[in-house]
Amino acid sequence: MTDTDTGRSILRRLRDHIGVVGLGYLVVCAVLLAWALVVTIGDSSDESMAGVIPLLATAPASFVLLVLPDNIVMAVIAITLGAAVNTAIIGWCTRALRRGGGSD
Template sequence: MRTTNSARSAGRTVPADRLLAGMYLSLCIALTVWSVVDGFFVTHSDASFAGIFPLIATAPVSFLVLILPEGSMVGYLVSMTVGALINTWLVYRLVGALRSRMTRLVRADSTPHEQAGR
């Protein structure tokens, strides 16, 4: 009987680099959607600070929005998207490097103990 990919991967764990990068990207998407919905569909008696949270979450790349023409929603969304993607890639690479370094340290640390027990 042939198994599907989902059946084979059901027992596997997701590596930490993918998990953290995916969680970060999901957070950035949720914050940006919330900000856009708040800006278009919610009426406020004064200004809303909803747009600042995606800006902070995707900093420093998203600070490009500060040099764009005022009131440009497309520029805001582009800078949030670019900032989120670059930061997600950085999270993925840094956590992956940390995980591989920790794996090497654990292997190097366990080798002398195994040899001493022989």
Template sequence: MSRSGRSFAGSLRHALTDIAARVYLVACAALLVWALVDTYRDSSGESMAGVIPLLATAPVSFVVAVLPEHETMFVAAVTLGALVNATVIGWCSRALRHGDRTDPAA
């Protein structure tokens, strides 16, 4: 249990429902779709569009991107990176908005 009385899954769900985290996830999804479409439309095979979603979801996506080269691994790297970053963004956003409420007298 976390100090607020929620389980880890509940705390994670709470962080991912923050508006800042959702906006970030939508932006990452749009970048991923754009990169996949642009890569498939490029007949030369030299598209660098996949770099943008990887940079937007760094540093986690860089760690996962070193796994075997396949398009599903690219999608997995961007998805995992976006979820981890959105969780951190949600936690930070809520902490900044609500302040530190550890003092029961406050």
């Protein structure tokens, strides 16, 4: 952490590192995960496919779920991992686009 980061809020530092698009993506992933958990917990038939939506929204990194044990906690971990990896990539792309690569 640099001296310039000490006086800023966490949200401001996140926005500076991953950009507005990355923050938006994180919010969408969090909402999808919360929705899927509510629908899955509320479904007594154990046939809910709601968990597929956040899994696909955080693909390809979330596909690590295919090798993890079949458990709701592992699904949440895989989706969180996928969202974090994708957000890091979005932030990297956002910073690269801001810098520009013009050879003028």
